[in-house]
Amino acid sequence: xxxLDEATNLCASARAxxxxxxxxxxxxxxxPAGHLVAFARMDGAPWISADVAQGKAWTAAAYxxxxxxQKQKMEPMPNFASALTAMTHGRFTPQTGAVPVYRxxxxxxxxxxxxxxxxxxxxxxxTAVEKAGFSTAG
Numbered sequence: 001x002x003x004l005d006e007a008t009n010l011c012a013s014a015r016a017x018x019x020x021x022x023x024x025x026x027x028x029x030x031x032p033a034g035h036l037v038a039f040a041r042m043d044g045a046p047w048i049s050a051d052v053a054q055g056k057a058w059t060a061a062a063y064x065x066x067x068x069x070q071k072q073k074m075e076p077m078p079n080f081a082s083a084l085t086a087m088t089h090g091r092f093t094p095q096t097g098a099v100p101v102y103r104x105x106x107x108x109x110x111x112x113x114x115x116x117x118x119x120x121x122x123x124x125x126x127t128a129v130e131k132a133g134f135s136t137a138g
Contacts, residue, residue, distance in 0.1 A: 001031050002101065002108045006132065007038035010101070010111050013128035015040055018113070018120075025115030025124065028054040030061040032107050034091065042115070049114035055093025056121070057112030060100050062092070064107045064138060068122060070094035097121030099136040101129055107138060 002010070007029040018025040024044035029037045041050055059067040074081035074094040084092045096118025101108045111128055113121035129136050 002029065002037055004037065007109070009132050010128050010134075011038050011040040013131040014111060014113055014124050015042060017124040017127040017131075018042060018115070021116065021120060021124070023116040023120055023124075025113045025121065026050045026053040027111060027113050027125075027128075028057040029101075029109060029111045030054070030057040031109045032061055032064075034058045034061050037109060045115045052093065052095070052114035053097070053112045053121075055091055055112070056095055056098035056114065057110045058088075058091045059093050059095075060098035060110035060112060061107075064100050064102075066096075066100070066122060066136070067094060067098040067112065068096040068118070071096055071118075097125065099125045099129055100138075101132075102135045102138045105138045108134065 024042040026049040098112030
């Protein structure tokens with residue numbers, strides 16, 4: 001599991017990457033069980049981005065894969081995606097913008113972002129994971 005310092009470092013690295021893009025975002029770091037460990041919202045990030053970042057991170061942590069993988073999987077099954085979202089009390093968010101965080105093949109959690117395009121959100125998360133010395137793949 002990620003320590004608070006590691007999760008905070010992930011948020012700081014993501015914030016720096018988003019600042020480089022000039023896109024204000026929110027960032028959420030979850031543990032492997034989907035519990036929030038750290039959160040940051042940049043000035044100017046849309047207020048809804050706070051909840052969306054958490055949902056994306058929860059989804060990446062739940063599956064140990066980028067949230068985009070669930071987006072692709074659920075596109076032909078919108079009713080099933082809606083059912084999963086309802087069953088998880090709105091946490092399941094199959095949208096691009098979060099990646100898992102691994103160390104030595106062990107899932108430590110996930111980081112999600114919201115505020116840019118899905119591709120921008122995911123790129124910022126991937127950059128943060130790499131800068132922090134972790135991997136996005138087990």
